[in-house]
Amino acid sequence: MTDATMDRTEGMERSGRQDRAGGADSLVSVKHAAARLSCSEAAVRKWLTQGKLQRVKVGKLTRIRTQDLDACVRLGLQPHE
Numbered sequence: 001m002t003d004a005t006m007d008r009t010e011g012m013e014r015s016g017r018q019d020r021a022g023g024a025d026s027l028v029s030v031k032h033a034a035a036r037l038s039c040s041e042a043a044v045r046k047w048l049t050q051g052k053l054q055r056v057k058v059g060k061l062t063r064i065r066t067q068d069l070d071a072c073v074r075l076g077l078q079p080h081e
Helices: 003-013 030-037 041-050 066-075
Strands: 027-029 056-058 061-065
Touching (some): 027 030, 027 066, 030 041, 030 061, 030 066, 041 061, 061 066
Antiparallel strands (some): 027 061, 056 061
């Protein structure tokens, strides 16, 4: 994938929606989440299935909030309650 394509794809994955705190809530693909966490896409999908990471469905696409990834890095994987 070229840089221009990556920029367009990344831009399409972001949501302009405001979260409860008033900031922008960005969404990333499973592929980008895996790269950000330095793990495999299979590991991210497993954590989504186990409820350790929250998924956001956009049509048929699965996306993950960047704030959830940041929390995963800060706190480690916690079971979803």
